[in-house]
Amino acid sequence: MSAPLNAPWIARQATDLLAQRGHAWLLQGPSGLGQYELALALASAWLCEKPTPQGACGDCPSCHAIAVHTHADLAVLMPETVMIELGWPLSEKAQDEIDKKSRKPSKEIRVDAMRDAVEFSQRTDARGRGKAVLVFPAERMNTITANALLKTLEEPPGDVRFVLATEASHMLLPTIRSRCLAHTMKWPEADEALAWLTGQGVQAPVAQALLRSAGGRPTDVLRQAESGLSPEWWAALPKAMRQGDARHLADMSSAQAIDALQKLCHDLVLRQAGAAPRFFDAAQLPATSASVMVLTDWFKRLMQSARTAEHPFNAGLMLEALTADAQQTLLSKG
Numbered sequence: 001m002s003a004p005l006n007a008p009w010i011a012r013q014a015t016d017l018l019a020q021r022g023h024a025w026l027l028q029g030p031s032g033l034g035q036y037e038l039a040l041a042l043a044s045a046w047l048c049e050k051p052t053p054q055g056a057c058g059d060c061p062s063c064h065a066i067a068v069h070t071h072a073d074l075a076v077l078m079p080e081t082v083m084i085e086l087g088w089p090l091s092e093k094a095q096d097e098i099d100k101k102s103r104k105p106s107k108e109i110r111v112d113a114m115r116d117a118v119e120f121s122q123r124t125d126a127r128g129r130g131k132a133v134l135v136f137p138a139e140r141m142n143t144i145t146a147n148a149l150l151k152t153l154e155e156p157p158g159d160v161r162f163v164l165a166t167e168a169s170h171m172l173l174p175t176i177r178s179r180c181l182a183h184t185m186k187w188p189e190a191d192e193a194l195a196w197l198t199g200q201g202v203q204a205p206v207a208q209a210l211l212r213s214a215g216g217r218p219t220d221v222l223r224q225a226e227s228g229l230s231p232e233w234w235a236a237l238p239k240a241m242r243q244g245d246a247r248h249l250a251d252m253s254s255a256q257a258i259d260a261l262q263k264l265c266h267d268l269v270l271r272q273a274g275a276a277p278r279f280f281d282a283a284q285l286p287a288t289s290a291s292v293m294v295l296t297d298w299f300k301r302l303m304q305s306a307r308t309a310e311h312p313f314n315a316g317l318m319l320e321a322l323t324a325d326a327q328q329t330l331l332s333k334g
């Protein structure tokens, strides 16, 4: 995935935050607004040899080291699945265990990784610009890892700064939240998001349609475009669900499917209330006599499924169950 550090709304926020002092930032807000990208922009600026008020220079040895994801003074704490997705190297030990198939990449931030990071924060920096610890998504810490981090946040060893990025800050320990300066991610302007997406190689009509399905969140759009989600697919989703066609969801992860169905449900509720839909065109929504109560119940079931979507007993079965539930809801008579 490309790291859109140059996105104008990320750059603006980086400038704002760099003008303030703080050894621990918590970047929060819904997914797709660029928490990770802003976190990386901050860490890069902290470690850069020639930083400007706008951030890292992009050209010094430190910036180059970050660009290739090997900087001795930057510790990146992520679930292994996310590290792999974003192209960060795993520790030798972790890589070895995964290569030998003795376990799968972890979806949580592992205690081992946190121990390494705590040790890292106590070492002397290698390049004389201090050190940085980047945690993303911070809500993927379990209680043990979170408490280990908390100790370091409470007694930071001098020259280390932290940036935690989260898409679910309510899932963090309150004690962690209170140790950080919180920043709520800002939304980009629609034309700004569109211009940036076309600059990333997404065709304008596709970007426009996907921006709508992603609720205006540009980095979500980029991920969707990269995973092959087309506007045509999106437009056909509501009717496919009404027909109970599970094949329409076949290429999606359970989490993606649930997200799409929640948006469909959301728009149907809006329509019932006489408001304009947000994620779909009105013409794309299927006829249904499902009441707001029935739709709300469906939404609750989807939220429940979202909690188990990371460990699906069988992804195919889950998609079929989701489709059947969607169809039943849409065909409900009140």
Ligand SMILES: [Zn+2]
Pocket: 048, 049, 050, 051, 056, 057, 058, 059, 060, 061, 062, 063
């Ligand atoms: Zn630099």
